[in-house]
Amino acid sequence: MADDGPLKMADVARLAKVSMSTVSRALADNPLIPEDRRREIQRIAAEAGYVINQSARSLRMRKTQTIGVVFPLGHDVGQLISDPFFIEMFGRLADEITTRGYQVLLCRVTDTSDGWLNRIIQSHRQDGLVIVGQSDQHEALNHAAESYHPLVVWGGHLSGQVYCSVGTDNIGGARRAVDHLLGLGRKRIAFLGMLELPEISLRFEGYVRALRAAGIEHDPALVIPAHFSFETAYEAARELIESGTAFDAIFATSDIIALAAIQALSAAGIDVPGQVSVVGFDDIAIAAQSTPPLTSVQQDLAKGARTIVDLLFKRMAGEDAPSATLLPKLVVRKSCGGATAS
Amino acid sequence: MADDGPLKMADVARLAKVSMSTVSRALADNPLIPEDRRREIQRIAAEAGYVINQSARSLRMRKTQTIGVVFPLGHDVGQLISDPFFIEMFGRLADEITTRGYQVLLCRVTDTSDGWLNRIIQSHRQDGLVIVGQSDQHEALNHAAESYHPLVVWGGHLSGQVYCSVGTDNIGGARRAVDHLLGLGRKRIAFLGMLELPEISLRFEGYVRALRAAGIEHDPALVIPAHFSFETAYEAARELIESGTAFDAIFATSDIIALAAIQALSAAGIDVPGQVSVVGFDDIAIAAQSTPPLTSVQQDLAKGARTIVDLLFKRMAGEDAPSATLLPKLVVRKSCGGATAS
DNA sequence: CTTGCTTTTGCAATCGATTGCGTTAGCGTT
DNA sequence: AACGCTAACGCAATCGATTGCAAAAGCAAG
Numbered sequence: 001m002a003d004d005g006p007l008k009m010a011d012v013a014r015l016a017k018v019s020m021s022t023v024s025r026a027l028a029d030n031p032l033i034p035e036d037r038r039r040e041i042q043r044i045a046a047e048a049g050y051v052i053n054q055s056a057r058s059l060r061m062r063k064t065q066t067i068g069v070v071f072p073l074g075h076d077v078g079q080l081i082s083d084p085f086f087i088e089m090f091g092r093l094a095d096e097i098t099t100r101g102y103q104v105l106l107c108r109v110t111d112t113s114d115g116w117l118n119r120i121i122q123s124h125r126q127d128g129l130v131i132v133g134q135s136d137q138h139e140a141l142n143h144a145a146e147s148y149h150p151l152v153v154w155g156g157h158l159s160g161q162v163y164c165s166v167g168t169d170n171i172g173g174a175r176r177a178v179d180h181l182l183g184l185g186r187k188r189i190a191f192l193g194m195l196e197l198p199e200i201s202l203r204f205e206g207y208v209r210a211l212r213a214a215g216i217e218h219d220p221a222l223v224i225p226a227h228f229s230f231e232t233a234y235e236a237a238r239e240l241i242e243s244g245t246a247f248d249a250i251f252a253t254s255d256i257i258a259l260a261a262i263q264a265l266s267a268a269g270i271d272v273p274g275q276v277s278v279v280g281f282d283d284i285a286i287a288a289q290s291t292p293p294l295t296s297v298q299q300d301l302a303k304g305a306r307t308i309v310d311l312l313f314k315r316m317a318g319e320d321a322p323s324a325t326l327l328p329k330l331v332v333r334k335s336c337g338g339a340t341a342s
Numbered sequence: 343m344a345d346d347g348p349l350k351m352a353d354v355a356r357l358a359k360v361s362m363s364t365v366s367r368a369l370a371d372n373p374l375i376p377e378d379r380r381r382e383i384q385r386i387a388a389e390a391g392y393v394i395n396q397s398a399r400s401l402r403m404r405k406t407q408t409i410g411v412v413f414p415l416g417h418d419v420g421q422l423i424s425d426p427f428f429i430e431m432f433g434r435l436a437d438e439i440t441t442r443g444y445q446v447l448l449c450r451v452t453d454t455s456d457g458w459l460n461r462i463i464q465s466h467r468q469d470g471l472v473i474v475g476q477s478d479q480h481e482a483l484n485h486a487a488e489s490y491h492p493l494v495v496w497g498g499h500l501s502g503q504v505y506c507s508v509g510t511d512n513i514g515g516a517r518r519a520v521d522h523l524l525g526l527g528r529k530r531i532a533f534l535g536m537l538e539l540p541e542i543s544l545r546f547e548g549y550v551r552a553l554r555a556a557g558i559e560h561d562p563a564l565v566i567p568a569h570f571s572f573e574t575a576y577e578a579a580r581e582l583i584e585s586g587t588a589f590d591a592i593f594a595t596s597d598i599i600a601l602a603a604i605q606a607l608s609a610a611g612i613d614v615p616g617q618v619s620v621v622g623f624d625d626i627a628i629a630a631q632s633t634p635p636l637t638s639v640q641q642d643l644a645k646g647a648r649t650i651v652d653l654l655f656k657r658m659a660g661e662d663a664p665s666a667t668l669l670p671k672l673v674v675r676k677s678c679g680g681a682t683a684s
Numbered sequence: 685c686t687t688g689c690t691t692t693t694g695c696a697a698t699c700g701a702t703t704g705c706g707t708t709a710g711c712g713t714t
Numbered sequence: 715a716a717c718g719c720t721a722a723c724g725c726a727a728t729c730g731a732t733t734g735c736a737a738a739a740g741c742a743a744g
Contacts, residue, residue, distance in 0.1 A: 006464060008730060019694045024732055032692075049457065051464030055400040056730035059699050064397065066447075084627075087429050098450045103467070105408075106436055106446040115391065122348060122393030124700095125445070285426075289631050350700060361724045366702055374722070398700035401729050466730095 007050045016044045027052065058124075066103040067312065068126035069093055072135040073110060083228055083256065084284045089132055089154065092305035100313065102127070112137060117144045128316045130154070130308055134165075134198050150316040152308050156199040157323055164315065165323045166308045170199050173297040173328035174206025177279045178251055180295070180330055182214050184337055186249035186277055190240060191218075192226040192233065192261060193253030200253050203281065207251055221245050226257050233260035241268045248276055249336070255280035255287050255296055262290070262335065273337035283331050293333035300326055349392045358386045369394065400466075408445040409654070410468035411435055414477040415452060425570055425598065426626045431474055431496065434647035442655065444469070454479065459486045470658045472496070472650055476507075476540050492658040494650050498541040499665055506657065507665045508650045512541050515639040515670035516548025519593055519621045522637070522672055524556050526679055528591035528619055532582060533560075534568040534575065534603060535595030542595050545623065549593055563587050568599050575599040579606035590618055591678070597622035597629050597638055604632070604677065615679035625673050635675035642668055 013020045018041070026033045026041035033041075058064045071086060094104045105126055109116055117140050120129065128150035134141065138158060145151055145163035153165040181189050191207050193200040204223070211218050222245065226236040233252075237260055240247070252258035258280030262272050272278055272292060280287060283298035304326055311321040355362045360383065368375045368383035375383075400406045413428060436446045447468055451458055459482050463471065470492035476483065480500060487493055487505035495507040523531050533549050535542040546565070553560050564587065568578040575594075579602055582589070594600035600622030604614050614620055614634060622629060625640035646668055653663040 006466075009732095010730085020731080021694055021733075022692085025693095028732085034692075037692090046457075049460055049464070051461050053401075053730055054465045054467045055397060055404075055406065056699090057732080058397040059395075059401050059701085060730080060732045062397075062699070087433060091429060094448055094450065098448075098452075104448040104450075106440075106448060108436065108440045108446075110440075115388075118391055119393050122391070123396045124348075125396045286628055286631055289628055289633075291631075291633055351702095352700085362701080363703075363724055364722085367723090370702085376722075379722090395700055398729090399702080401731085402700080402702045404729070 006053075007048055009050070009052070012041070012045045012048060012050050015048060016041050062124075063127050064103075064125060065101070066105050066126045067097045067309075068105045068107050068120065068129045069097075070107040070109055070120065070129060070131045072112060072116075072131065072133060072137050073108065083254075084286065085254065085256075085282045086132060088284065089301055089305065092301050093130060093132075093309065096305050096309040100309065112140075117141070121148050128152075128312045130312060134158075136196060138198060149318075150312060152312045152315065152321075154304065154308060156202045157325060158198055161323070164311055164321055166304055166311065166326070167199065168297075168299045168304075168326050168328045170202035170328075171206040171209070173281065173299075173330075174203040174251065174253075175210045176206075176328070176330045177281070177295075177297050178207050178210035179213075180332065181249045181251065181277055181279060181336060182210065184249075184277060187216065188219070188222065188247040189249040189251055190222040190224060190245075190247045191251050191253070192224050192236060192240075192257050194225055194227060195223075203253050222247055226252075228254055228256060230256055230260045233257040234264050237261040237264035238268075241265065241270070250276060250278045252278065252280050255282045255284045255294060258294055258296070258335070259286070259290055262292075262294070273335055277336035279330075279336055287331075288333065290335075292335045295333045295336040296331055298329045298331045300329075348395075349390055351392070351394070354383075354387045354390060354392050357390060358383050404466075405469045406445075406467060407443070408447050408468045409439045409651075410447045410449050410462065410471045411439075412449040412451055412462065412471060412473045414454060414458075414473065414475060414479050415450070425596075426628065427596065427598075427624045428474060430626065431643055431647065434643050435472060435474075435651065438647050438651040442651065454482075459483070463490050470494075470654045472654060476500075478538060480540060491660075492654060494654045494657065494663075496646065496650060498544045499667060500540055503665070506653055506663055508646055508653065508668070509541065510639075510641045510646075510668050510670045512544035512670075513548035513551070515623065515641075515672075516545040516593070516595075517552045518548075518670070518672045519623070519637075519639050520549050520552035521555075522674065523591045523593065523619055523621060523678060524552065526591075526619060529558065530561070530564065530589040531591040531593055532564040532566060532587075532589045533593050533595070534566050534578060534582075534599050536567055536569060537565075545595050564589055568594070570596055570598060572598055572602045575602035576606050579603040580610075583607065583610045583612070592618060592620045594620065594622050597624045597626045597636060600636055600638070600677070601628065601632055604634075604636070615677055619678035621672075621678055629673075630675065632677075634677045637675045637678040638673055640671045640673045642671075 009020050009023050013023045022033060023041055026038045027045060097104050107120055131153040134153060134155035141153060142162045151163060153163050155165050155167050156170050157165055178189060195201050195204055208218050224236050224240050226233045250261050252261055258278050262278055265272050265276055270276055280294050280296040283296040287294040287296045307324050314321040351362050351365050355365045364375060365383055368380045439446050449462055473495040476495060476497035483495055484504045493505060495505050497507050497509050498512050499507055520531060537543050537546055550560050566578050566582050568575045592603050594603055600620050604620055607614050607618055612618055622636050622638040625638040629636040629638045649666050656663040
């Protein structure tokens with residue numbers, strides 16, 4: 001059984017009475033070594049409990065068998081755990097990556113000072129990078145993508161974008177949600193979200209287009225800045241209610257915001273969906289469980305993660321992979337008063 | 343601005359007209375180099391966009407500034423994302439670890455064949471290891487802990503345990519839950535969970551003790567094996583119901599199982615909490631949102647994660663840190679019919 | 685027994701940093 | 715001017731693997 005004191009390849013070489021070169025090749029299943037000897041050496045190494053030192057291997061090979069997953073938190077500093085959406089995305093990505101035999105390195109970026117992305121890239125800790133959410137770092141991403149290829153971003157597709165991105169059709173998703181509300185006869189639809197974030201501003205675009213198609217010009221008083229955390233969203237909703245501005249529906253740009261809004265509404269004695277319809281975005285797990293169950297624009301994260309990782313591996317192999325857009329689906333539940341599915 | 347072509351330390355040395363040794367020391371803030379020169383060199387390096395190659399650094403220093411977080415999935419193979427509890431724990435751990443300036447490496451172990459833990463340890467990819475859940479690997483953990491110190495396990499504290507663990511007082515938590523049910527007048531309390539897992543078997547112990555203290559001997563027909571996934575738990579609950587065995591309460595060993603049971607009960611037209619009281623374990627986020635809101639044994643994951651990482655860093659520093667137990671709290675909600683808090 | 689191939693094997697350079705130890709520079713004393 | 719001492723700095727070895735290249739071994743044919 002495994003001795004203590006970490007063995008090195010040289011030790012295995014001694015045990016097997018061959019040179020290190022031979023051990024290295026045997027463990028790598030290099031056909032230069034005849035098959036029976038290869039297996040013999042592998043057996044000896046395994047029995048001795050030998051494991052290749054990855055630091056040394058990475059240095060020499062210039063690769064790490066690791067994918068970095070980055071959450072830029074330029075806006076909402078604080079914790080990773082805050083957003084169930086991110087969490088689920090991370091889980092899916094981890095599945096896809098480990099399935100391909102790579103490790104997952106979590107990079108939480110809190111300091112988005114100049115060059116943060118370059119600092120990650122040049123650290124050579126990973127062979128490829130997935131960035132979850134553009135945050136407000138569109139420029140930095142564009143810059144990095146020029147010289148660093150194995151990089152895929154989850155987020156909206158923006159004009160003049162160099163980097164490869166995968167994301168939901170935000171405009172279409174928002175449009176579908178707002179169209180649904182309009183179809184229910186709602187006319188004063190509030191928009192809750194942070195316009196500074198690219199994905200959200202695309203959703204705003206869809207919101208405006210849907211209204212315009214219905215002959216309604218959007219009312220700036222109904223556009224409310226709301227962060228992703230439950231508490232701040234609750235506050236934003238409360239202020240909207242207390243402002244006295246009339247509204248009969250809310251299009252929230254995330255489910256957390258929608259849930260907070262519902263809570264604020266019922267705290268104010270306003271019935272959902274009786275008086276106000278609410279639609280969220282993401283369709284996270286809780287959405288179906290809340291009271292009333294939340295209508296939401298569903299993003300297919302399993303497919304999204306698979307696509308991201310597929311594209312990333314293509315890029316790592318030197319191929320040039322284009323951005324991709326996923327089609328969102330409106331999942332209708334009780335929170336907006338409608339009955340059947342989309 | 344940053345040139346392309348990854349610079350090496352030698353390049354920076356040339357730029358600064360000093361030796362590599364000096365650059366290395368300057369970047370490490372070594373007081374051997376006078377402060378003004380140190381800052382000068384740091385400035386030059388930053389302006390050139392130089393970043394230390396971590397592979398090389400790790401090899402030489404024999405440390406990686408990385409903590410590995412491992413999820414042994416010996417039992418329920420499949421995906422990481424399945425269990426909200428694991429997910430939340432991971433988020434908390436990641437927070438604690440990154441706050442201390444370390445990276446987080448996710449190790450999903452699917453192949454628990456002989457020596458899996460040794461393979462991770464000897465790969466030298468990380469400076470310390472957090473294992474989330476003992477799964478059925480108690481022996482392997484004990485064995486590894488003998489020679490590898492920077493290792494902390496989330497899970498139950500078992501007899502004859504060598505490794506350092508942090509976990510809830512499972513016996514006490516279960517006891518409190520079952521006591522509560524007994525206090526409500528329930529007598530036929532079913533137990534849902536996988537006894538093969540150490541933590542669960544401890545909860546079973548608490549269940550038995552609570553019953554015994556009330557003068558009840560536990561009925562094996564009420565002890566139902568149930569996995570962690572919603573589907574299998576639902577199936578298990580359904581079978582219990584259809585078996586015709588009489589019961590008036592369920593103690594589920596996880597919230598997912600509890601939620602599945604509630605759903606199975608209401609599908610069978612059984613009222614919760616009218617006819618059957620249900621208590622879960624973990625108090626995950628959804629617990630408060632479900633209908634009816636779920637009574638559950640709360641584990642303080644934030645504190646748990648902090649404790650784990652504290653102990654791990656102590657052990658990494660060579661100190662000997664003992665195992666720790668957290669006190670669980672029963673959060674009473676509508677699913678068991680009780681009204682006020684514990 | 686050579687010669688000419690192919691198959692195996694090993695030497696030694698390499699990846700890019702860190703650091704022990706020895707050397708040089710700088711300064712104050714006598 | 716010589717000496718002693720400390721502060722700065724650089725040489726070269728080192729971490730533990732991989733791999734190009736050349737040498738050795740094996741084998742068949744002449």
